[in-house]
Amino acid sequence: MDKFEEYLLQYEERLEEDIAKRVAFIREQVDGQKLGGAVVGISGGIDSAVTAALCVRALGKERVIGVWMPAYSQAVHAEDSRKLAEAIDLNLVTVDLSKAYDAAVAEISKVLELDDKTKGNTKARLRMTTLYAIANQKGYLVIDTCNRSEVYVGYMTKGGDGLADINPVASLTKHEVRIMARQLGIPESILTKAPSADLWAGQTDEQEMGFTYEDLDRFLLTGEANPEAKEKIEYLHRISEHKRRAMPEI
Numbered sequence: 390m391d392k393f394e395e396y397l398l399q400y401e402e403r404l405e406e407d408i409a410k411r412v413a414f415i416r417e418q419v420d421g422q423k424l425g426g427a428v429v430g431i432s433g434g435i436d437s438a439v440t441a442a443l444c445v446r447a448l449g450k451e452r453v454i455g456v457w458m459p460a461y462s463q464a465v466h467a468e469d470s471r472k473l474a475e476a477i478d479l480n481l482v483t484v485d486l487s488k489a490y491d492a493a494v495a496e497i498s499k500v501l502e503l504d505d506k507t508k509g510n511t512k513a514r515l516r517m518t519t520l521y522a523i524a525n526q527k528g529y530l531v532i533d534t535c536n537r538s539e540v541y542v543g544y545m546t547k548g549g550d551g552l553a554d555i556n557p558v559a560s561l562t563k564h565e566v567r568i569m570a571r572q573l574g575i576p577e578s579i580l581t582k583a584p585s586a587d588l589w590a591g592q593t594d595e596q597e598m599g600f601t602y603e604d605l606d607r608f609l610l611t612g613e614a615n616p617e618a619k620e621k622i623e624y625l626h627r628i629s630e631h632k633r634r635a636m637p638e639i
């Protein structure tokens with residue numbers, strides 16, 4: 390067994406304790422500030438599944454709203470969101486953003502042409518707008534789903550999924566999220582599908598980043614990585630520093 394596998398095995402041993410710590414954190418953030426509850430964007434992926442399951446454990450079904458927000462999204466993710474809601478007893482609502490997305494892109498395109506990534510980021514920011522509308526109205530917090538691996542390389546949309554009020558999974562790598570997901574009863578189809586932001590057709594995280602989550606998490610947890618992956622990881626970390634910092638001001 391190598392250092393990375395050993396680390397993950399040790400994490401499994403303290404999993405229940407770690408879940409309890411994160412559940413307590415959510416309760417403290419919501420109840421400690423006399424807020425009503427939590428709202429989470431549900432993508433059909435593993436990060437939002439784990440985040441929502443922790444919120445339901447912390448606050449109970451009545452105080453958590455999961456929001457599925459398709460904008461030309463794949464049917465498999467709609468199905469997985471539905472399966473998740475059933476598995477963790479989540480109050481799941483749908484806000485279809487297709488028309489808002491089309492209207493925004495059409496108007497912006499009158500000024501300049503947008504590529505697939507910019508259009509995808511626009512979708513992520515419309516989702517943030519929707520979650521905040523619900524949070525405003527209900528007196529809830531918007532819960533961030535970005536994990537440690539994504540945050541390290543800035544793999545999130547600034548002002549989109551990168552903008553929220555609290556983050557109960559920020560210190561977990563993708564591999565730790567996967568371990569926790571099994572314990573929380575997340576459906577198998579969510580555990581096994583390739584991570585994708587689904588911002589455009591055929592997108593997958595690993596193909597876009599140019600290295601695997603295993604490369605990234607090995608590097609984060611043990612400091613080891615093959616030289617090519619390490620160079621790419623460090624490059625993305627460097628150019629995304631602005632996403633982890635407060636806005637420069639004078």
Ligand SMILES: Nc1ncnc2c1ncn2[C@@H]1O[C@H](COP(=O)(O)OP(=O)(O)OC[C@H]2O[C@@H]([n+]3cccc(C(=O)O)c3)[C@H](O)[C@@H]2O)[C@@H](O)[C@H]1O
Nearest residue numbers: 506510513539543544545546547550585586588594597631
């Ligand atoms: N040095 C600097 N100081 C301050 N601000 C700086 C900056 N450099 C860029 N910026 C600003 O940041 C903007 C670029 O950042 P951003 O808008 O985020 O855009 P960008 O980082 O180019 O794209 C977002 C990436 O996150 C991925 N993503 C999005 C959503 C979910 C997931 C997921 O899997 O969970 C992944 C997506 O596929 C894409 O690769 C620039 O347009 C500029 O406004």
Ligand SMILES: Nc1ncnc2c1ncn2[C@@H]1O[C@H](COP(=O)(O)OP(=O)(O)OP(=O)(O)O)[C@@H](O)[C@H]1O
Nearest residue numbers: 430431432434435436437457458534550584585586
């Ligand atoms: N269609 C969607 N409906 C609602 N929220 C979404 C949707 N797509 C993305 N999000 C929100 O943005 C976050 C980042 O998106 P992403 O698609 O990467 O999901 P994820 O849960 O991180 O899963 P994975 O990276 O494993 O696919 C999600 O966790 C979710 O909160």
